[in-house]
Amino acid sequence: MEDRPPLSKGELQVARVLWDCGESTVRQIHESLPAERAMEFATVQTYLRRLEQKGYATAKLVGRTRHYRARVRPQTVIRQTVGELVDQLFDGDAMPLVRHLVEDRSLSSAEISQLRQMVDELDQGTSE
Known part of the structure; x- marks a missing residue:
C-alpha cells in the first residue's frame, strides 16, 4: 500500500463528493457539495489540487478545464484513517x-x- 499524507477535514469532504460523482470538474464538485458543507469555489479548487498532489486524485485537461478523478478508493482512506486514529489515541489497541x-x-x-x-x-x- 502506498503511503500517502493524511487528508484534512476539508479535503475529505471534497474527496467524498468526488467518489460519489466520479470524474468531475471543480464546478461540478462545488455544486454537488451538501448545503451544510458549502465552501467557496476557490477552496474546492485548492482541495482538489491538494488531493492530486497527495496522490488521492488525478486530473486531466479537457480543453481548458481540469477533470478530476479519484485515484484511491474510499475503503483505502477509511482503513488508513482509522489505523492512524487507533495508533494515535489507543497506542495501536x-x-x-x-x-x-x-x-x-x-x-x-x-x-x-x-x-x-x-x-x-x-x-x-x-x-x-
Missing part, C-alpha cells in the same frame, strides 16, 4: 475504540445483530 463505538454510539437492534454476526463469523474462522 483497537478494543478501546470498539468499546467506545458500542457504548457511546447507541447502536440500533439491527446494528447489534450485525455486530453479533461479525463476531460469530470471526469465532468460526478462528476455531476451524
Whole structure:
C-alpha cells in the first residue's frame, strides 16, 4: 500500500463528493457539495489540487478545464484513517475504540445483530 499524507477535514469532504460523482470538474464538485458543507469555489479548487498532489486524485485537461478523478478508493482512506486514529489515541489497541463505538454510539437492534454476526463469523474462522 502506498503511503500517502493524511487528508484534512476539508479535503475529505471534497474527496467524498468526488467518489460519489466520479470524474468531475471543480464546478461540478462545488455544486454537488451538501448545503451544510458549502465552501467557496476557490477552496474546492485548492482541495482538489491538494488531493492530486497527495496522490488521492488525478486530473486531466479537457480543453481548458481540469477533470478530476479519484485515484484511491474510499475503503483505502477509511482503513488508513482509522489505523492512524487507533495508533494515535489507543497506542495501536483497537478494543478501546470498539468499546467506545458500542457504548457511546447507541447502536440500533439491527446494528447489534450485525455486530453479533461479525463476531460469530470471526469465532468460526478462528476455531476451524
